[in-house]
Amino acid sequence: MGGLWSISRQTIIQCLRTRAVVVFLLLLAVMLAAMPFALTGDGTLAGRARTFLTYSTSLTATALSVLTVFLTVSAVSEDVRTRTIFSVAVKPVGRWQYILGRWLGVMTLNVLLLVLASMGIYCLATYLRTGALTEAINARDQAAVETEVFTARRRLSPVPKNIDTQVLQRLEELRRTGRYDEAMVGFAARFGDDQAETELYNEIRKQVVQSVQSVQPGAALHWRFNGVDIAGRDYHSTGQVVSVNPSARAMRISASNDVIGRLVFGGPMCVNDVEAWVQQSGKGSIDVSFQAEEFTSPSIASVQAGDTVTLTVEPTIQITYKASAATYPPDGMLRSAWLVSNPSGETAILERNDPVRQPATLTVPARVVGRAVEINKWIQLRANQIARQENMSMDQARAQASRQRPPSVEKAPPGVLTWATDVRYFNQPNAITGDVTSVTILDEDISVLFRVGSFEANFLRGMLMTIIQLAYVAALGMLAGSFLVFPVGCLLVFSLLPFSMFRQYLTESVATYPGVDMQWYIWPGRVLVHNLSTLLPDLEAMSPGRWLVDGMNIPWWSVAAAAIGTFAMRTMLIMLFTCLIFRSRELARVQV
Amino acid sequence: MDAGEHYIETVKLTKVFRDFWLRERVTAVSELDLQVGAGEVFGLLGPNGSGKSTALKMILGLLFPTKGRVAVFGRRPTDVRSKARIGFLPEESYLYPFLDARETLDYYGRLFHQPRRQRMRRIDMLLEMVGLKHAAFRRVGEYSKGMQRRIGLAQALINDPDLLILDEPTSGMDPIGTRDFKDLIITLARRGKTVLLASHLLADVEEVCDRVCVLYGGRQRATGDIHDLLAQQDRTQIVTNRLDESTMDKLHSLLAEAGCDFQQITTPRDKLESLFLRIVEEAQAKRLTTSGVQDGGKLAEFLRSGQDVPETGRAVIEQLVHSAKPAQVQPAPPQPIAEPTTQQPAREVLQELTPGPDAPPCAGNKAPDKSAHASGEKRQHQADRSVIDDLLVQDGDGKGT
Numbered sequence: 003m004g005g006l007w008s009i010s011r012q013t014i015i016q017c018l019r020t021r022a023v024v025v026f027l028l029l030l031a032v033m034l035a036a037m038p039f040a041l042t043g044d045g046t047l048a049g050r051a052r053t054f055l056t057y058s059t060s061l062t063a064t065a066l067s068v069l070t071v072f073l074t075v076s077a078v079s080e081d082v083r084t085r086t087i088f089s090v091a092v093k094p095v096g097r098w099q100y101i102l103g104r105w106l107g108v109m110t111l112n113v114l115l116l117v118l119a120s121m122g123i124y125c126l127a128t129y130l131r132t133g134a135l136t137e138a139i140n141a142r143d144q145a146a147v148e149t150e151v152f153t154a155r156r157r158l159s160p161v162p163k164n165i166d167t168q169v170l171q172r173l174e175e176l177r178r179t180g181r182y183d184e185a186m187v188g189f190a191a192r193f194g195d196d197q198a199e200t201e202l203y204n205e206i207r208k209q210v211v212q213s214v215q216s217v218q219p220g221a222a223l224h225w226r227f228n229g230v231d232i233a234g235r236d237y238h239s240t241g242q243v244v245s246v247n248p249s250a251r252a253m254r255i256s257a258s259n260d261v262i263g264r265l266v267f268g269g270p271m272c273v274n275d276v277e278a279w280v281q282q283s284g285k286g287s288i289d290v291s292f293q294a295e296e297f298t299s300p301s302i303a304s305v306q307a308g309d310t311v312t313l314t315v316e317p318t319i320q321i322t323y324k325a326s327a328a329t330y331p332p333d334g335m336l337r338s339a340w341l342v343s344n345p346s347g348e349t350a351i352l353e354r355n356d357p358v359r360q361p362a363t364l365t366v367p368a369r370v371v372g373r374a375v376e377i378n379k380w381i382q383l384r385a386n387q388i389a390r391q392e393n394m395s396m397d398q399a400r401a402q403a404s405r406q407r408p409p410s411v412e413k414a415p416p417g418v419l420t421w422a423t424d425v426r427y428f429n430q431p432n433a434i435t436g437d438v439t440s441v442t443i444l445d446e447d448i449s450v451l452f453r454v455g456s457f458e459a460n461f462l463r464g465m466l467m468t469i470i471q472l473a474y475v476a477a478l479g480m481l482a483g484s485f486l487v488f489p490v491g492c493l494l495v496f497s498l499l500p501f502s503m504f505r506q507y508l509t510e511s512v513a514t515y516p517g518v519d520m521q522w523y524i525w526p527g528r529v530l531v532h533n534l535s536t537l538l539p540d541l542e543a544m545s546p547g548r549w550l551v552d553g554m555n556i557p558w559w560s561v562a563a564a565a566i567g568t569f570a571m572r573t574m575l576i577m578l579f580t581c582l583i584f585r586s587r588e589l590a591r592v593q594v
Numbered sequence: 595m596d597a598g599e600h601y602i603e604t605v606k607l608t609k610v611f612r613d614f615w616l617r618e619r620v621t622a623v624s625e626l627d628l629q630v631g632a633g634e635v636f637g638l639l640g641p642n643g644s645g646k647s648t649a650l651k652m653i654l655g656l657l658f659p660t661k662g663r664v665a666v667f668g669r670r671p672t673d674v675r676s677k678a679r680i681g682f683l684p685e686e687s688y689l690y691p692f693l694d695a696r697e698t699l700d701y702y703g704r705l706f707h708q709p710r711r712q713r714m715r716r717i718d719m720l721l722e723m724v725g726l727k728h729a730a731f732r733r734v735g736e737y738s739k740g741m742q743r744r745i746g747l748a749q750a751l752i753n754d755p756d757l758l759i760l761d762e763p764t765s766g767m768d769p770i771g772t773r774d775f776k777d778l779i780i781t782l783a784r785r786g787k788t789v790l791l792a793s794h795l796l797a798d799v800e801e802v803c804d805r806v807c808v809l810y811g812g813r814q815r816a817t818g819d820i821h822d823l824l825a826q827q828d829r830t831q832i833v834t835n836r837l838d839e840s841t842m843d844k845l846h847s848l849l850a851e852a853g854c855d856f857q858q859i860t861t862p863r864d865k866l867e868s869l870f871l872r873i874v875e876e877a878q879a880k881r882l883t884t885s886g887v888q889d890g891g892k893l894a895e896f897l898r899s900g901q902d903v904p905e906t907g908r909a910v911i912e913q914l915v916h917s918a919k920p921a922q923v924q925p926a927p928p929q930p931i932a933e934p935t936t937q938q939p940a941r942e943v944l945q946e947l948t949p950g951p952d953a954p955p956c957a958g959n960k961a962p963d964k965s966a967h968a969s970g971e972k973r974q975h976q977a978d979r980s981v982i983d984d985l986l987v988q989d990g991d992g993k994g995t
Contacts, residue, residue: 008704012690019692085688089749092654093705094678590656 005095006103013107017073027115030065034058034119038126038135048146051130052551055151058126059547062119063468066112067475067499073111074479075491077104078584083487087589098581105480105577112472120465124458127152131259133285144285148263149320149365154460154555155451160225160425162445168210169203176206215445216328219438220387222341223427227450230319230423237264237315244287245307251297253278253305256287257313264315264453269367272314274301317453321364321425324447325356328440331432334358336441339383339428342366351383353430363451383428423450454555463556464546470564470573471541475499477576484584501534502541509535539568599668601757601788602630602653606662609648609812622648624812625662630790630805632756635783637799637820638792640809646792647685649809650761653790654682666757678706681755685762687746691735695726695745698734699752706753713752719894720748723778725771739766747775754896758782760791764798776802800824836861 017023037058043049078101081087090100129135131152133144176182189198189205217223241257253273265271265280265288272278276299278290292302305311325336335355342364343349356362384403389396425448429441478498482491501508512528544564549556607626613619623645630636638646651657652664655671666676689698696717703713721727724744729737734745743766750758758779764772779789779802793799799806800820807817816823837845842859 004707005705008701012701016692086690088656088684088688091656092677092680092682094674095705096674588657590651
């Protein structure tokens with residue numbers, strides 16, 4: 003193994019002494035350093051942080067990938083071209099050791115550079131996170147950057163709705179009205195007799211899906227999310243009391259961004275294990291208020307300015323959604339009310355006014371505060387709708403709404419927690435004009451998110467994914483360099499990489515659709531794209547930027563899947579091929 | 595390995611180069627049968643394009659034979675156990691230009707899995723030997739061609755190889771380097787090392803080789819002991835002090851009486867190589883500065899003795915090592931190791947003994963030295979190049995009287 007390490011060590015020295023590499027790295031460093039100042043995103047703190055994380059991680063991955071291709075292809079091909087391989091190949095080193103040593107050298111350098119770049123990105127992102135470069139930051143900005151960017155959240159999609167009955171009903175309706183045969187003729191003309199029935203069914207299913215994802219004014223959409231596992235995710239920290247206001251039963255506590263970022267404005271938290279309510283959170287401090295009983299409890303009553311208190315923040319859940327409207331509202335905003343409840347009977351209600359077709363995020367305490375007043379709010383809201391729709395008196399409507407309490411609000415049996423969360427969207431009239439419109443929220447446009455880890459650990463996993471990507475690219479470069487000259491080798495790798503980087507897009511672009519005739523000359527391309535897409539890994543899916551930008555957790559199983567699928571299988575297979583090719587190559591070959 | 599066992603053996607070794615379409619274009623080597631035994635200095639001779647380098651590359655596993663078989667130490671050339679005992683100097687020094695001399699040797703030393711201490715000691719010795727100690731931290735890319743050859747030689751010797759394979763070893767070297775290089779080969783041969791060298795510089799080959807193989811057009815034209823090949827059995831050469839006219843007349847009449855055909859009388863003159871070496875040595879003695887190669891040539895201790903030992907134990911170990919060498923490479927009595935300081939007196943004596951204009955070109959004033967060291971009494975026969983000249987069209991002026 004000594005020879006292998008010697009070769010990899012020598013490769014690192016070679017790379018670091020190549021002027022082009024140094025210039026390349028300096029450029030990367032300058033660009034990374036300039037990014038936080040040059041990129042402002044949408045102007046908000048979170049937007050700025052998102053933009054920086056997206057561009058910095060993708061720039062680093064791309065730059066290192068390009069560098070890796072050049073270094074690996076040249077590592078072998080240049081040794082053969084300049085014949086320095088003669089002096090190495092006659093030493094007691096197996097050819098596989100030479101190939102593996104070269105690859106290891108480039109990868110060691112990659113790891114080193116990625117660690118440096120990651121440290122740079124992390125430091126710059128942390129600097130951005132403090133808001134030092136953003137002029138006006140409000141509490142919402144601060145909370146957004148902490149809860150939506152510098153976090154690691156798991157995303158849950160809603161449980162698919164069972165629409166089979168509705169589809170069958172529509173089919174029955176078609177048959178009953180005598181339009182079924184007419185529709186079949188149309189579909190047979192488009193898709194052929196064999197496919198006509200299936201396609202008709204699919205079309206009806208699509209219509210039903212669309213209809214259940216749209217809501218008329220005053221009505222509600224409902225989704226259920228399973229697996230909102232927030233148990234044991236309380237965050238514990240400490241803060242220093244800045245001031246105490248006994249008359250308002252309030253305190254101002256200076257706390258870290260980690261604490262502030264986890265808080266829900268108006269939501270609960272614990273100070274010295276006593277429940278308090280967050281009234282306001284600003285840069286570096288929070289204002290909390292207590293109920294009379296809690297404020298006089300011994301652990302709070304004795305607190306004075308300057309004391310250190312323990313802070314416990316309950317986990318929160320977030321709902322992100324994107325709504326479209328049948329009629330575009332004059333101010334571009336859609337007013338809505340949201341009811342979030344869990345099987346243990348706790349409910350939160352929020353009123354929102356969010357822009358059309360823009361992603362919006364709601365944050366609620368994960369326990370979804372189960373106070374009577376919240377239930378009453380829901381009943382009042384529902385009663386208003388019923389009164390409007392059914393032309394009832396408010397008393398009657400309230401009575402009916404009370405009977406219609408959503409099933410999830412009912413208490414789950416003791417000891418049984420399904421971690422299910424029900425989310426309801428109530429379509430409200432526009433806040434200014436009072437106009438009403440039909441609103442559509444597709445299932446893929448709504449999800450529940452909750453924090454499952456820290457940004458730092460997530461960032462680390464992201465970098466691991468990048469290392470796996472680079473290992474694969476390096477192996478591809480070694481393969482090309484083992485039998486091709488430098489320019490041709492680079493060309494080959496850069497021709498193959500798109501199949502890995504835009505795999506999904508390419509696969510979709512050559513997909514066949516029933517009823518659509520494919521020209522004969524399309525087939526070779528389709529076969530090529532299809533097979534290469536299967537052989538090569540999906541590097542786009544492994545790109546950490548798309549996870550980090552939304553503060554999405556990169557699960558360990560994703561890293562493991564990449565490590566097995568891309569590294570252990572594809573990369574090692576390519577390396578094996580490379581060793582076999584190089585072993586059978588005549589290094590002093592003269593082409594005549 | 596037994597003395598009789600072959601370090602290198604090729605059987606019907608053939609190499610055909612093909613073009614991109616796999617059509618046969620050039621037969622570089624054809625049915626080459628070689629056996630190089632332990633302790634031999636074997637020369638592959640031939641004009642440019644005769645297949646010398648191709649043959650060497652097949653022996654080293656850098657090319658694969660089209661037909662035939664090659665074995666090095668009884669194994670495949672690509673076997674790492676074989677390669678651990680080989681030192682190779684290619685026709686040009688293909689080194690990493692971004693490494694300095696010390697790093698270069700360190701890298702190659704590491705490939706032989708040498709312990710750090712041994713590696714460092716050998717690097718110091720080799721740098722001193724090739725005269726590059728002062729340039730040890732300059733990048734190899736900045737070296738002159740000759741300096742690169744020297745560092746290339748040093749890397750070939752880092753493992754104290756049992757088999758040294760040299761492709762055009764003296765190309766690009768100055769006369770001092772060439773001289774030192776030939777001394778090195780002679781010394782290694784005395785230690786029982788095997789050397790295979792390919793060259794078209796006939797003087798170099800003649801001076802150091804025991805056996806040669808002459809290639810032309812990829813085919814083996816002549817193989818055998820160099821003295822058998824070169825000896826002119828029907829001529830005699832006498833070397834003496836300058837003779838006055840009367841003595842010359844007597845000699846003429848004596849030879850006429852004996853029925854000898856008197857062919858040529860000349861006055862010996864100094865050789866250009868001798869003149870050059872003397873000038874450089876004088877400059878070095880005055881410590882004139884140079885950015886190029888400095889006084890080297892002092893053979894690395896581990897190459898002399900085969901051990902990385904301190905100075906004190908050298909004599910004892912050298913004695914032991916010498917006594918263990920195969921008989922055929924130890925024909926001459928023990929001599930001082932070839933190094934400029936200790937060898938100078940011997941060199942001067944040898945210069946006097948050397949027949950000036952009649953010696954083979956470039957043989958230099960050390961030829962008899964080699965004759966004494968490496969080839970024994972066979973070298974006392976008058977040198978001629980009839981066989982080689984016939985094949986390689988050399989100048990015939992150098993024939994002895």
